[in-house]
Amino acid sequence: MSIRSKVLLAGVVAFSVVLSGCTSKVADSEHYSGFLPDYSKLRPAQSATGNPTLRWVSPDFKSADYRGIVFTPVIYYPQAAPNARVSQQTLDQIRNYTDQQLRAAVAKRKPLVSQAGPGTLVMKTAITAVAAENEGVQFYEVVPVAAVIAGTMAASGHRTQQSTLFLEVQLIDAGSGKPVIEVVRKGIGKNVANSNTPISFEDLKMPINAMIEDTVNFNVAQ
Numbered sequence: 001m002s003i004r005s006k007v008l009l010a011g012v013v014a015f016s017v018v019l020s021g022c023t024s025k026v027a028d029s030e031h032y033s034g035f036l037p038d039y040s041k042l043r044p045a046q047s048a049t050g051n052p053t054l055r056w057v058s059p060d061f062k063s064a065d066y067r068g069i070v071f072t073p074v075i076y077y078p079q080a081a082p083n084a085r086v087s088q089q090t091l092d093q094i095r096n097y098t099d100q101q102l103r104a105a106v107a108k109r110k111p112l113v114s115q116a117g118p119g120t121l122v123m124k125t126a127i128t129a130v131a132a133e134n135e136g137v138q139f140y141e142v143v144p145v146a147a148v149i150a151g152t153m154a155a156s157g158h159r160t161q162q163s164t165l166f167l168e169v170q171l172i173d174a175g176s177g178k179p180v181i182e183v184v185r186k187g188i189g190k191n192v193a194n195s196n197t198p199i200s201f202e203d204l205k206m207p208i209n210a211m212i213e214d215t216v217n218f219n220v221a222q
Contacts, residue, residue, distance in 0.1 A: 026052045027166055027186045033128035035077040035168045036182050047185075048217035049210045057220050058180040068113035070122045070174065071106055074099040077126035077168070086130050086199050093201035094130060094165070098208055105215040116174035124170045132161040132192055132199055163189035163203040167211060185211055 032039050041056040074095055082088040106112065106123060116122050164186060171181040187207025192199060 025186065025188065026054055027184045031129065031166055031186070032184070033077055033126065033166070033168060035124075035126040035128060036170055036184070037179070038182075039184070042182065042184060047210075047214040048219065049214050051185075051187075051210060051214070053186075053214075054184040056182045058178075061180040061220065063110075063220070065119065066110060066121050066173075067119045068111040068121075069106055069109070069171075070114065070116045070120055071103050071112050072122065072124050074102060074125045074127060077128055080127075080130070084198070085132070085196075090199065090201050091130065094204060094208070095127060097201070097205070098125075098127060098167075098211075101208065101212045102215060105212045108216050109218070118175040120174040121180070122172045122174050124172070126168050127165065128168050129164070129166040130199060130204065131166075132163050132195070132197075134159050134161055159194060161192050161195060161197070163192055163199045165189065165204045165207055185214075187211055 026044065029039065042054040043056065045053050045055050047053050076091070076095060080086075080091050080095075082091060102125060103112070110121070113120055167183075167185045167187065169181070169183040169185070170179050172179050187204065187210065189199075189204040189207050190202070192203065
């Protein structure tokens with residue numbers, strides 16, 4: 001094999017590695033936390049703000065059948081632990097903000113009630129990950145040699161990353177105990193310089209706000 005062929009082959013391999021690390025706009029199965037009991041029913045959909053999402057709505061669900069929603073506090077699942085990239089303060093800010101804003105958004109759809117019973121829904125919400133992923137490959141990185149460089153940058157921690165937040169939501173019919181709506185949402189926030197850069201609350205505020213807006217404007221037909 002010629003030197004040129006070896007370089008091209010190395011470029012293709014490196015490019016494949018880079019592609020595998022690119023940011024996807026929806027959650028992959030490897031991101032499922034186990035918070036929801038069954039992910040097999042989820043299907044791709046588009047939110048009110050035009051963001052891709054995964055969701056399932058029971059064919060029997062009718063909003064008019066319910067008089068109110070029991071909103072349970074937003075949790076981290078699994079339990080979050082601070083690290084060098086995400087501090088405890090940031091984790092608290094993200095959870096508290098999401099909880100407050102989501103609670104207010106749900107109240108715009110249905111009255112919030114304290115007791116579950118016939119004609120009510122129980123809403124459970126979990127933030128399942130706060131992370132950062134390698135930013136999507138740019139068109140100029142398709143050139144094999146450039147792909148090798150990009151791969152080296154990713155491996156050395158100097159590649160630009162996108163902050164991400166994963167949210168899983170379940171609405172349960174309190175009367176039957178059966179889920180009627182399930183959603184898995186991936187929010188993409190601001191870019192961070194590299195894999196050593198801390199992730200802040202402000203980096204993820206925009207995708208959280210988009211999720212809140214989608215809650216207010218949720219449409220079964222979407």
